[in-house]
Amino acid sequence: MSARIERRGRTLGVMVGSALLVGAAACGPDELRVNVPAEPVETINVPPDPRPVEEEAPAPDEDERPPRVNPGPTDDE
Amino acid sequence: MSGPSNEARGDAEALLTPTTTKLGSMHRNQVHRAPWPDFDAFDVARYDVELRRHAAWHWISRAQAEHGSVHQFSAVTHALTEARAPVELLGALARLLTDEVRHVELCARAAKAFYPEGDAAFFRWRTPRAPWPDAPSVDADRREESELRLRGWAARAILTACALGETLSEPMLEAIVLVATDPLPRACAEQILKDERFHGRFGFEALAVLVPTLDDAERDALQTQLSRALAGFERTTCGKVRVEDLAGRELEITAPEPGAPPNLGTLTEEEFAAIFYATLEARIFPALEPLGLDPMRAWAERGRFPAARREASAEARATTAD
Numbered sequence: 001m002s003a004r005i006e007r008r009g010r011t012l013g014v015m016v017g018s019a020l021l022v023g024a025a026a027c028g029p030d031e032l033r034v035n036v037p038a039e040p041v042e043t044i045n046v047p048p049d050p051r052p053v054e055e056e057a058p059a060p061d062e063d064e065r066p067p068r069v070n071p072g073p074t075d076d077e
Numbered sequence: 078m079s080g081p082s083n084e085a086r087g088d089a090e091a092l093l094t095p096t097t098t099k100l101g102s103m104h105r106n107q108v109h110r111a112p113w114p115d116f117d118a119f120d121v122a123r124y125d126v127e128l129r130r131h132a133a134w135h136w137i138s139r140a141q142a143e144h145g146s147v148h149q150f151s152a153v154t155h156a157l158t159e160a161r162a163p164v165e166l167l168g169a170l171a172r173l174l175t176d177e178v179r180h181v182e183l184c185a186r187a188a189k190a191f192y193p194e195g196d197a198a199f200f201r202w203r204t205p206r207a208p209w210p211d212a213p214s215v216d217a218d219r220r221e222e223s224e225l226r227l228r229g230w231a232a233r234a235i236l237t238a239c240a241l242g243e244t245l246s247e248p249m250l251e252a253i254v255l256v257a258t259d260p261l262p263r264a265c266a267e268q269i270l271k272d273e274r275f276h277g278r279f280g281f282e283a284l285a286v287l288v289p290t291l292d293d294a295e296r297d298a299l300q301t302q303l304s305r306a307l308a309g310f311e312r313t314t315c316g317k318v319r320v321e322d323l324a325g326r327e328l329e330i331t332a333p334e335p336g337a338p339p340n341l342g343t344l345t346e347e348e349f350a351a352i353f354y355a356t357l358e359a360r361i362f363p364a365l366e367p368l369g370l371d372p373m374r375a376w377a378e379r380g381r382f383p384a385a386r387r388e389a390s391a392e393a394r395a396t397t398a399d
C-alpha cells in the first residue's frame with residue numbers, strides 16, 4: 001500500500017501507506033505526547049507546529065508552567 | 078515607539094501596532110499582497126464564541142510558528158552570508174524572509190479578528206527560539222574549514238525548516254483552504270499556501286547546491302539531523318495519532334456542503350497526522366534520495382531521538398544527540 005496525496009476537485013485524498021510501519025516513534029516524557037492545553041484555554045487542542053521544536057532547543061530559563069504541546073523554542077518567561 | 082508596554086497591551090497587539098506612516102507604507106509595499114484580506118469584514122456575530130476561540134487559538138499558534146520561521150531564515154541568511162555562499166541563495170532566502178513576515182501578520186490579524194474577546198494572556202507571544210544549536214562561528218585563521226562547517230549547519234537547518242517543514246505545510250494549508258467555510262480564513266490560507274509551495278522548492282534546490290560541497294562528516298550529520306527532525310515533527314504534528322492508526326487508510330478532506338457546520342480554518346489531529354505521514358512518503362522521501370540521504374533509514378531510526386529532557390542543557394543535548 002503506497003502513500004498518496006492528491007487533489008480531486010473539492011477533495012484532498014490523503015492515503016497513508018504502510019512503508020512507514022518501521023521503527024517506533026520517539027516518545028518524549030508523557031506530558032509531551034498529549035495535547036496539553038495552554039492557558040487560558042481549558043478545552044481545546046492546540047494545532048501542530050510543523051517544525052521539530054523540542055530537540056536541541058536552547059533552554060534559557062527553565063519554565064515551571066505546565067508544558068505546551070510545542071514546548072520547544074520558547075522561553076515563556 | 079511609545080505607548081503602553083508590550084506586557085500591558087498583549088504581545089500580539091504590540092506586534093501589529095502601527096509605527097510611522099513611512100515605515101507602514103514600506104512594510105505594506107514589501108509584505109502585503111493584493112488583495113489584502115479585509116479583516117474588519119469578519120462577522121463575529123455569525124459564529125459561536127467557542128468556535129471562534131478554537132480557531133483563534135489555531136491561528137495565533139500558527140502566527141507564532143511563522144514568527145519562528147522569520148527567526149530561523151534570518152539566522153540561515155546570516156550563516157550563508159558568513160560562508161560566502163552564492164548570491165542567488167541569499168536572494169531567494171531574502172524572499173522567504175518577507176513571506177514569513179507576511180504570514181505572521183496574516184495569521185495574527187486573523188486570530189484577533191476571530192476572537193476580539195481574547196485578552197493579553199490569550200494572545201501572549203513567545204520569544205522565538207531556534208530548534209537547533211547556533212551556527213558555528215568563523216575562525217579567521219581556518220576560513221575554509223569554518224565555511225564548510227557553516228554550510229553543514231545551514232544544510233541541516235534548510236533540510237529541517239524547508240525541505241521538511243515547508244513541504245509539510247503546503248498540503249496542510251491546502252486542506253485548510255478546502256475546509257474553511259468563511260472567506261477570511263480561506264483568503265489567509267490561500268496567500269500563505271502560494272508562498273509555502275515556493276519555500277519547499279527552495280529547500281530542495283538549496284540542498285542540491287550545498288550538499289555536494291560537504292565532507293563525509295557533514296553528510297553524516299545531515300543524515301542524523303534528518304532522523305532527529307522526523308522524530309520531532311512526528312511528535313509535534315501528530316499528537317496522539319500514530320502511523321499504525323492510519324496505515325492503509327485513505328482520509329478524504331472535503332470542502333463542506335452548504336449548511337455544514339462552520340469551520341474557520343482548522344483541521345483535526347487525525348487530519349494533520351494523515352497529511353504528515355502521506356506527505357513524507359509520497360513527496361518528501363523521494364526528493365531526499367537524490368541528495369544522497371537515506372530517508373527510510375532515518376525514519377526507522379527516529380526512536381533514537383526522544384524529546385529533549387527539559388532539564389538538560391542545550392549543550393548537553395547537542396553533544397549527546399548522536
Ligand SMILES: [Fe+2]
Nearest residue numbers: 143146177180
Ligand atoms: Fe510561513
Ligand SMILES: [Fe+2]
Nearest residue numbers: 146243273276
Ligand atoms: Fe514558509
